[in-house]
Amino acid sequence: MIEDTAARDLLLRIEDLKVHFGSKSWIPGKAGKIVHAVDGVSFEVERGKTFGIVGESGSGKTTTALATVRLAPITAGRVFLDDLEVSALKGEALRLARKRFQIVFQDPFSSLNPRVRAGEIVREPLDLMEIGTEAERNGLAQELFAQVGLRPEQRALFPHQFSGGQRQRIGLARAIATRPELVVCDEPVSALDVAIQAQILNLLRRLQEELGLTYLFISHDLGVVQYICDEIAVMYLGQIVEQADRVSLFVRPQHPYTKALLSAVPSARPGKRAANSSQRIRLEGDPPSPINLPKGCRFAGRCPLAQARCHETPPELRVIERGHKVACHLV
C-alpha cells in the first residue's frame, strides 16, 4: 500500500486482521482445532465511499465485518477509525465509541426485538448515548423515521406489524440514529424480495449522500456489489484474493477465483445466454475446510490453472496496477 495514502481521506483502516475461533482439545497435549475465519486481511476505506466485500459462504466476509465493529473477537491485527484504534478499546470507552460506527444486519426479523415498539427501537441508541434531552430524542426519532421513508405514526407499532422491507428501514434508522461515520452493512438486502431490494439500495445511496456516510458493504450478490460499491475486495477462505475499484474488477478481473465467480452469475440478458454458459469457468467441489488449510495458495485445489508452486507457497496480495491488487502467482 505504497500508494498516495496521504492524499486520500481514509476513515477506516484494517491492518492484518485475524479472527480465529478455536477450542482446546480435551486430550492433554494435543492441539485443538482452530478455524481461521479471517486470516490476515488489510484494507482501507475512504471517507464517504462504499467498500464491498464479496465471497461465498465461509469466506470470512461477515466475520471481517463483525470484527470491524468489535462484535467478533479480534485474534490479531488492528482496526482504526480515523485516529482511533478501535481494536484497542475496552469497556465503557468501546461502548461510547460505538456512536461512531454502527451495523445493519442481514435478517430484518431476528435483529429487531419483537417486544419493543419501532419508535423505541430507533430511540434506544439516542438514550444509550445520551444524545439530546428526553424531549429532543422523540423528535429525533420522528425525523429518523421520515428519513428512512416510514410514517411518524408507525413508531407505535411492533416489528411484526411491518413488512421485511420496512423492518430493514427500521434497522437503518437505528443504525444512523447516533450520526455514525461508518455503517457496516452485512448483507442488508439478501433477505428481501427483489422488488424491495431496489427500494433499500436506493435508500442506502440517498442516506450516504445526505449524511456523508461511509459503508462497509458485505454481500454475496455481485450485481448488488457492483451497483453500490466504489471499491471491492474478493475474499476466499479468510483472505483477500483480489481488490480493485468497481470498474477494473469487473472489466479486468485477474484472479482465477474472481473470474470463476463472475462467470457463474447467471445473466438476464438472453443474448449472452448460450455464450455465457459455454465460456463459464467451472469450479469443481467445495472450498477446503478453514481448519486444515492447505500450505500453498488456498484456492489451488479448485483452480483450473494451478501449478506446482501454487501448492507450495502462498501468493501475496500485490499491486498490479493503480488501485488493483491480486494474490496469484500466475498474474
Added chain:
Amino acid sequence: MTSTPRNEPLLRATNLCVEFETRDGTAQVLDEVSLELNAGETLGIVGESGCGKSMTALSIMRLIPSPPGEITAGEVRLAGEDLLPLDERRMRDIRGKDISMIFQEPMTSLNPVFTVGEQIAESLRLHEGASEKDAAARTVEILKSVGIPEPDIRAKSYPHQLSGGMRQRVMIAIAIACGPKLIIADEPTTALDVTVQAQIFDLLRDLNQRLQTAIILITHDMGTIAEMTDRVTVMYAGRVVEEGPVESILEASRHPYTQGLIACVPQLDPNPSAERPPLEEIPGVVPALTRLGKGCAFAPRCKHAFARCDEERPERMSIGEGHSAACWLLAEGRDA
C-alpha cells in the same frame, strides 16, 4: 400411467383456484392459474414471495395443507390424467414416480436420521418394488450420475456430513431416482453459493436434455430464468399476469410488473459505466390476498395505472406467438 395422447401436453393446469381460510377471511391464493408444459420443456415461474409460485407447485403435487387450504376449482392433467379427483393412494404413486419435487432448503427436506443412500433407495423400493440389494446398487449409480464423488462411500453418509451443494445433489438424486417425467424445483439454488449454483444448473440442464425430463423452475431471479428456462410464467397476487417464451419475456415484456421485476435488479455488467442512476423501484408491497379489490391487483403499485385498472380486472390477452399478458394498457393499445 397411460401413454400421452397426441397433442396433449405433459402437464396442463387449467383455471386452478386455491383458497385458504385465515383469521382475516378467505384468501384467494391462486386465481384461475393456467399453465402448460411439454415433455423436455423447462418452464420458469417467477414473482415475489406471496404471489403463488410455490402454491402452484404444491397444488400440482396435491400437497396443499387442507385445511386451511382447498383447491376450489380447476383441473390438473398429467399426460391426460386428471390428478385432482384421484384418491390419496394413487396420488402417492404419482408423487416421486411421475412428478418429483426439489425444495429450497436441502437440510430440512432430508431426514437427518437416515443415510442419504437409504433415502434414495426408499423411493426405488416403494415405487418400483426393487429389492434391498438392487436398490442399494442403483442408489450408488444415481449418486454417481448427479456428480457425487466416491458415491459408494457417500451413500452411507448422513445429511449433516455433506455440504450444502452435496445435499442439493442428493435431493436431485432422490427426485430423479424413478425417472420422473416432471421435476418441480422450488428455488433449488437460493441457499447455495453462485459457483455451486452453476454446478446444480449444469446438472439440471443435463437431465433435461439427456432424459427429456420436463422441469418447472420456481425462482425470483431473472438471471436464473434467462439461464435455465424455455418459457416463463410471471405471477402476481395469485394470478398469471404474463406468460411467454423466455426471449419475449426478457426483451419485450408487456406487463409493467414483469418490466419492474427485470429493471429493479442490479444486473452484473461486464463493462460497468461510471454513472449509477438510481435503480428502478416497484413501490409498495404485495397486497394481502384477503382484501383484493375488483380491479387489477397490481394497480396500486403500477406507475401506468389509470381509472379502468381500479374498476375491472384485466384478462390475459394474446400479444404474439405464445405470449400473453393481463394488462389494460394492451387493450387500450398503449405500451407500458
